[in-house]
Amino acid sequence: MTYTLAPAAPLAEGEIALGKTLLQMMVRIRALEEGIERHFLAGEIPGFAHLSIGQEAVAAGVCAALRRDDYIASTHRGHGHTLAKGAAMKAMVAELFARSDGMCRGKGGSMHIADFSIGMLGANGVVAGGFGLVAGAALAARLRKTDQVAVCFFGDGATNRGPFHENLNLAAIWDLPALFVLENNRYASTTSTAETMKIEDVAIRADGYGMPARIVDGFDAVAVHHAALDAIGRARRGAGPTFIECKTYRVRGHYIGDPERYRTKDEVEAHKSDDPIVRLQARLAGELSQGEFEALWDAAKSEFAEALSFARASAPPETGEAFRGAYAGDRDPETPHGAFALREEASFAPFFSDAPSAGTGSVH
Amino acid sequence: MARTISFSEATLEAMREEMRRDPTVFLMGEDIAKQGGIFGQFKGLPDEFGLERVRDTPISEAALVGAGVGAALAGTRPVVDMHFADFITCSMDELVNQAAKLRYMFGEQCTVPLTLRAPDGITKSAGAQHSQSLESWFVHTPGLEVVIPASARDAKGLLKSAIRSDNPTLYFEHKSLFPRKGEVPDDDDFLIPIGKAETVRDGRDAVVITYGITVGRALEAAEQLARDERIDVRVVNLRTIWPLDYDAIADAVAATHRVAIAHEAVRVGGVGGEIAAFIAEHCFDDLDAPVVRLGAAHVPTPFAPNLQEAMYPRAPAIAAACRDLVRKSR
Ligand SMILES: Cc1ncc(C[n+]2csc(CCOP(=O)(O)OP(=O)(O)O)c2C)c(N)n1
Numbered sequence: 001m002t003y004t005l006a007p008a009a010p011l012a013e014g015e016i017a018l019g020k021t022l023l024q025m026m027v028r029i030r031a032l033e034e035g036i037e038r039h040f041l042a043g044e045i046p047g048f049a050h051l052s053i054g055q056e057a058v059a060a061g062v063c064a065a066l067r068r069d070d071y072i073a074s075t076h077r078g079h080g081h082t083l084a085k086g087a088a089m090k091a092m093v094a095e096l097f098a099r100s101d102g103m104c105r106g107k108g109g110s111m112h113i114a115d116f117s118i119g120m121l122g123a124n125g126v127v128a129g130g131f132g133l134v135a136g137a138a139l140a141a142r143l144r145k146t147d148q149v150a151v152c153f154f155g156d157g158a159t160n161r162g163p164f165h166e167n168l169n170l171a172a173i174w175d176l177p178a179l180f181v182l183e184n185n186r187y188a189s190t191t192s193t194a195e196t197m198k199i200e201d202v203a204i205r206a207d208g209y210g211m212p213a214r215i216v217d218g219f220d221a222v223a224v225h226h227a228a229l230d231a232i233g234r235a236r237r238g239a240g241p242t243f244i245e246c247k248t249y250r251v252r253g254h255y256i257g258d259p260e261r262y263r264t265k266d267e268v269e270a271h272k273s274d275d276p277i278v279r280l281q282a283r284l285a286g287e288l289s290q291g292e293f294e295a296l297w298d299a300a301k302s303e304f305a306e307a308l309s310f311a312r313a314s315a316p317p318e319t320g321e322a323f324r325g326a327y328a329g330d331r332d333p334e335t336p337h338g339a340f341a342l343r344e345e346a347s348f349a350p351f352f353s354d355a356p357s358a359g360t361g362s363v364h
Numbered sequence: 365m366a367r368t369i370s371f372s373e374a375t376l377e378a379m380r381e382e383m384r385r386d387p388t389v390f391l392m393g394e395d396i397a398k399q400g401g402i403f404g405q406f407k408g409l410p411d412e413f414g415l416e417r418v419r420d421t422p423i424s425e426a427a428l429v430g431a432g433v434g435a436a437l438a439g440t441r442p443v444v445d446m447h448f449a450d451f452i453t454c455s456m457d458e459l460v461n462q463a464a465k466l467r468y469m470f471g472e473q474c475t476v477p478l479t480l481r482a483p484d485g486i487t488k489s490a491g492a493q494h495s496q497s498l499e500s501w502f503v504h505t506p507g508l509e510v511v512i513p514a515s516a517r518d519a520k521g522l523l524k525s526a527i528r529s530d531n532p533t534l535y536f537e538h539k540s541l542f543p544r545k546g547e548v549p550d551d552d553d554f555l556i557p558i559g560k561a562e563t564v565r566d567g568r569d570a571v572v573i574t575y576g577i578t579v580g581r582a583l584e585a586a587e588q589l590a591r592d593e594r595i596d597v598r599v600v601n602l603r604t605i606w607p608l609d610y611d612a613i614a615d616a617v618a619a620t621h622r623v624a625i626a627h628e629a630v631r632v633g634g635v636g637g638e639i640a641a642f643i644a645e646h647c648f649d650d651l652d653a654p655v656v657r658l659g660a661a662h663v664p665t666p667f668a669p670n671l672q673e674a675m676y677p678r679a680p681a682i683a684a685a686c687r688d689l690v691r692k693s694r
Pocket residue numbers: 075076077125126127128154155156157158159185187188189250254394423425447451454
């Protein structure tokens with residue numbers, strides 16, 4: 001297989017509207033993540049957070065080719081995918097702030113953000129956790145005789161785990177309506193991908209499973225979108241899964257606060273010109289005035305500001321929530337799960353930090 | 365002579381000393397050589413031992429543990445770092461069906477001197493997939509040893525013993541313990557024997573049998589009870605949870621007659637159940653009150669800090685359990 005990257009020419013006339021839509025989505029993702037970064041550093045967001053700044057073209061390009069009822073599964077770096085699939089920014093920010101109005105009731109956080117109402121099957125704290133979910137969702141769509149498609153986003157590092165190989169093979173032999181979207185950002189945590197695989201193009205791995213593969217310029221949202229449209233069309237027609245490798249780069253640390261000792265500042269600087277927002281703005285050239293571009297940013301920033309106020313105004317989850325939600329039925333004290341949840345809550349309640357007096361009380 | 369160093373430094377010393385002592389000891393894991401480990405626990409090792417013996421690996425946990433088992437069968441002593449204990453799940457066959465079973469199944473033709481290091485436990489809203497304490501699964505799997513340090517001293521002595529052990533040994537190290545400082549003996553041959561508990565605080569009114577990070581929480585509870593309520597609580601640090609030090613458990617029951625068992629792992633199906641059952645079977649006549657178990661609630665660990673802090677036993681819950689034991693049986 002040989003692959004060539006298309007040069008970033010000005011967009012054709014018929015693509016201007018698409019280009020603006022993709023640009024707007026990327027600006028929204030960027031505004032969201034720059035906001036997350038600020039408030040994480042200010043200590044308002046607990047846990048870990050991983051940013052996709054510089055990689056937005058993949059989320060925007062792919063998700064614009066999907067329907068609301070299609071499925072996606074994401075990674076630990078999932079803010080962009082979630083927003084692009086159609087999630088509400090305020091429920092996302094509330095989740096990152098660990099509040100009761102968060103989309104996972106404050107139980108997931110950045111690394112486990114999910115919105116099942118739009119087919120977003122979750123970010124994942126386990127690298128390669130999404131492959132099985134996507135193969136299974138695609139299988140279910142087939143069994144239910146719908147034309148839904150399931151898309152797995154994953155990193156280069158994830159392709160060294162077994163579930164990548166097992167699920168690609170499964171999807172291929174069953175012609176599942178799936179799409180595997182690799183964001184090859186050249187690093188897995190602190191390790192350069194060049195050190196963990198002997199190949200330059202991960203896409204050749206798809207060959208081994210008889211799955212068609214393409215490589216696209218991952219900084220070019222329009223190119224990603226076209227590749228995704230083809231692949232999703234193929235999947236919807238029942239012609240089977242496709243693999244798309246998006247060549248991209250992680251310009252921020254692996255996580256917020258990463259000291260980044262594993263690469264030079266020069267290397268990162270060299271990729272600044274690859275910024276997908278800058279690139280698409282350039283491709284839109286005369287079709288998008290500076291004023292329009294700034295208006296996109298203003299709208300995105302005020303959307304984040306609103307989301308932030310919403311999150312801050314939302315209360316932390318009630319402490320009793322800790323003991324519920326693992327099982328269907330556990331909110332009903334008449335079920336065995338619900339009865340046990342009540343017992344667990346009662347045994348810990350005397351020690352809740354808001355308990356009247358953390359004194360006596362037995363633990364079972 | 366002893367020095368005060370961090371838990372992380374203590375593990376580093378153990379690694380360094382064992383790698384110097386035995387050229388067949390080597391280390392592999394994700395992001396360990398160049399980055400020095402998430403908790404700084406591998407810093408400087410590649411400088412002394414080279415990248416051949418301190419290996420960065422792909423994200424391939426099944427291969428890591430599987431190859432660790434193979435290397436252990438073939439004359440080396442691998443130390444495999446799991447990054448987070450939660451990812452042991454990605455290498456369960458290699459651990460449970462291979463490492464644990466080969467020696468027995470193959471009629472003792474081999475040993476599997478593999479050490480698996482697994483940072484575990486609840487900390488800082490890491491969330492459900494990065495907060496687990498899975499040790500009881502491995503106690504339930506014949507063929508594996510399981511050690512769990514509570515202090516810098518334990519960290520060093522147990523890691524050295526794990527590496528020297530001819531059995532596959534899981535070494536669970538709580539993420540919150542890495543920065544904690546403690547006294548560690550100077551002796552290069554300081555070992556903590558596998559299978560031996562330690563009484564870390566004397567007391568006659570009740571005993572807390574515990575391990576890992578919960579030892580500190582139990583000591584905090586014991587200090588509070590001694591200071592404010594004149595209740596005198598013994599604390600036993602198991603250090604190894606397989607093989608369990610049943611003799612030490614029986615002795616502690618005989619000395620105090622009231623027993624609380626505490627761990628951060630989920631209480632249901634946890635190691636505390638095995639200990640409580642042993643006490644019920646063998647020490648019943650020594651008891652003045654029913655045995656109490658404390659452990660995390662039977663739910664995944666939630667992300668929200670207020671929820672996270674509400675669902676596992678901290679010092680006040682341990683103190684309350686001891687207080688109740690004493691009150692009910694006076
Ligand atoms: C099974 C598993 N192993 C290790 C980790 C720790 N970890 C989290 S992210 C990461 C790197 C992932 O790299 P890649 O798949 O390329 O995604 P990227 O971070 O570059 O987006 C690692 C090793 C994990 N979460 N899950």
